[in-house]
Amino acid sequence: MDLALLSVNELIELYRRKEIKGSEINRTFLERIYKYKDLNAFVSVFDEVENCNEENYLPPVAVKDNICIANKNVTCCSKILKDFISPYDAFVIERLRNKGALFLGKTNMDEFAMGSSTENSVFGPTLNPWDKTKVPGGSSGGSAASVAAGLAPWALGSDTGGSIRQPASFCGVVGLKPTYGVVSRRGLVAFASSLDQIGPITRTVKDAAIMMDIIAGHDAFDSTSSTKTLPQLSTVPEHELKGLKIGLPEEYFIEGIDAEVKTLVMKTVKLLEDAGCIIEKISLPNSRFAVDVYYIIAPAEASSNLSRFDGIRYGYRSSKQEAKKDLKLLYTYSRSEGFGPEVKRRILIGTYVLSKGYYDAYYLKAQKVRSLIRKDFDDAFKKVDIILTPVSPTPAFGIGERVEDPLKMYLSDIFTISVNLAGVPAISIPCGLTSKKLPVGVQFIGKHFSEPLIISTGLAYEKLRGKFPLAV
Amino acid sequence: MAITREDVIYTARLARIALSEEEIEKFTVQLDRIIEFIDKLKEADVKGVEPMTEALGEKNRVRKDIQLKSFDRETILRTAPDRDDNFFKVPPVIEDK
Numbered sequence: 001m002d003l004a005l006l007s008v009n010e011l012i013e014l015y016r017r018k019e020i021k022g023s024e025i026n027r028t029f030l031e032r033i034y035k036y037k038d039l040n041a042f043v044s045v046f047d048e049v050e051n052c053n054e055e056n057y058l059p060p061v062a063v064k065d066n067i068c069i070a071n072k073n074v075t076c077c078s079k080i081l082k083d084f085i086s087p088y089d090a091f092v093i094e095r096l097r098n099k100g101a102l103f104l105g106k107t108n109m110d111e112f113a114m115g116s117s118t119e120n121s122v123f124g125p126t127l128n129p130w131d132k133t134k135v136p137g138g139s140s141g142g143s144a145a146s147v148a149a150g151l152a153p154w155a156l157g158s159d160t161g162g163s164i165r166q167p168a169s170f171c172g173v174v175g176l177k178p179t180y181g182v183v184s185r186r187g188l189v190a191f192a193s194s195l196d197q198i199g200p201i202t203r204t205v206k207d208a209a210i211m212m213d214i215i216a217g218h219d220a221f222d223s224t225s226s227t228k229t230l231p232q233l234s235t236v237p238e239h240e241l242k243g244l245k246i247g248l249p250e251e252y253f254i255e256g257i258d259a260e261v262k263t264l265v266m267k268t269v270k271l272l273e274d275a276g277c278i279i280e281k282i283s284l285p286n287s288r289f290a291v292d293v294y295y296i297i298a299p300a301e302a303s304s305n306l307s308r309f310d311g312i313r314y315g316y317r318s319s320k321q322e323a324k325k326d327l328k329l330l331y332t333y334s335r336s337e338g339f340g341p342e343v344k345r346r347i348l349i350g351t352y353v354l355s356k357g358y359y360d361a362y363y364l365k366a367q368k369v370r371s372l373i374r375k376d377f378d379d380a381f382k383k384v385d386i387i388l389t390p391v392s393p394t395p396a397f398g399i400g401e402r403v404e405d406p407l408k409m410y411l412s413d414i415f416t417i418s419v420n421l422a423g424v425p426a427i428s429i430p431c432g433l434t435s436k437k438l439p440v441g442v443q444f445i446g447k448h449f450s451e452p453l454i455i456s457t458g459l460a461y462e463k464l465r466g467k468f469p470l471a472v
Numbered sequence: 473m474a475i476t477r478e479d480v481i482y483t484a485r486l487a488r489i490a491l492s493e494e495e496i497e498k499f500t501v502q503l504d505r506i507i508e509f510i511d512k513l514k515e516a517d518v519k520g521v522e523p524m525t526e527a528l529g530e531k532n533r534v535r536k537d538i539q540l541k542s543f544d545r546e547t548i549l550r551t552a553p554d555r556d557d558n559f560f561k562v563p564p565v566i567e568d569k
Contacts, residue, residue, distance in 0.1 A: 181528050181530070194527065289513055292513045295509075296510055332489065344489055347487050347489065348484060349506060351486050352479065352503070362510070365516070368516075369513060369521075407505055423527025
């Protein structure tokens with residue numbers, strides 16, 4: 001029996017029946033991390049994961065490197081935080097620790113979660129375990145690749161515009177972006193605070209539900225943490241598909257979407273229809289503005305959030321002579337030397353759209369259109385239970401292919417960002433492989449706090465689809 | 473051209489980022505394309521629409537003003553790039569006359 005191929009749910013069962021020790025499970029994954037080092041999925045590995053508590057045990061977790069673990073590096077894969085050691089545990093880490101989980105290491109990502117390919121990392125790109133010439137998606141590419149390659153049974157990612165769901169789709173694993181406010185952001189390095197959410201990357205929908213039961217919940221130290229709590233998700237049964245209303249937004253099945261992606265997603269629709277689901281065409285008319293709104297709001301919030309990196313209290317400080325004598329130059333050189341190109345680009349966009357004379361035309365306008373985007377979803381959910389879309393217009397693209405064309409890179413998130421803007425939950429589930437053996441994901445979107453419905457529908461779909469292979 | 477070279481230099485100064493000549497050229501082209509793209513937003517009709525500032529419609533919450541356990545000084549200062557005893561060390565901001 002290869003432990004690395006089992007789901008977390010299966011591992012927990014084996015451990016409970018005392019057929020296997022926690023330390024054996026942990027060692028299996030640790031060994032595989034070293035064996036598949038060429039994927040560059042991890043940027044730090046914690047060998048002490050072998051010494052687990054056998055009384056209170058949960059399978060070990062891979063953690064995206066923008067989530068704080070006490071006394072460990074949290075680099076955001078940026079030069080500016082490369083040597084920073086977190087003095088505290090993030091809320092989600094605290095919760096997992098209490099349940100007996102240890103952490104395998106920190107996973108690679110696009111610098112400050114800005115990117116869709118895990119190429120913008122100071123540690124170099126992560127390779128897609130299905131095809132090492134392709135990107136794993138991003139920004140949680142290291143987490144998705146590690147779960148797909150059996151280097152970790154499950155992982156934490158963060159999703160600001162698709163950063164959990166798009167890499168999950170590219171790597172053939174499950175990724176859940178919870179309702180905004182359901183998981184505390186305390187200890188997640190802020191990118192765009194009105195959009196950021198932590199969520200699970202797993203092999204199965206059931207595993208995502210198990211993780212959510214542990215990490216969801218109110219936190220008084222995150223002022224946007226919701227006071228509304230979710231019911232237990234891991235015990236939610238499969239949804240009865242007969243009569244379930246699924247909406248297909250016409251704006252999401254556009255020209256330009258890869259033919260194989262479209263075929264695989266439509267096959268999923270057919271499968272659900274044959275199982276008794278009622279398929280309805282719907283419209284999300286303002287989704288055509290989603291990329292525009294996102295690339296105003298996210299960089300605006302980022303330019304403000306990232307102003308804290310000034311070389312004074314923590315992080316990188318320039319060692320240039322001039323910076324030693326002049327505070328302004330100290331800020332400027334520390335930031336210029338510490339941030340990579342994509343982060344600089346977004347800080348500049350954000351600063352520009354917030355600057356005098358442009359604020360109303362860009363930022364305020366974007367916030368108003370964001371209201372319209374949310375209203376589109378509210379209206380749609382009066383007619384249907386679930387909205388089904390592709391996760392990304394294409395399967396994993398080649399390493400280096402889009403690096404020089406930021407706009408093209410931004411468009412790979414076209415189907416995921418509306419979800420963050422509206423604050424609703426969505427899950428990415430693998431639905432098939434292309435002729436070149438690259439995974440493709442389907443996205444189920446629900447209304448605010450509809451995680452139980454998303455999970456139960458996901459479970460039912462997974463059963464229809466059958467077992468999905470791992471990358472190795 | 474939506475974005476000029478001067479816009480990029482000015483914006484970078486606001487953001488406290490110094491750009492090389494090569495970066496200025498590259499960012500001018502790239503930012504121009506991005507801003508031109510997001511200009512599509514002008515077509516959206518937002519008459520009477522309120523701006524959305526957060527996702528759930530929850531009101532701002534404030535915590536009670538009570539003393540809680542915090543980090544000790546050493547824990548925080550340990551992360552400083554430069555320090556002098558119990559202080560963060562920075563270049564002089566007030567000139568000697």
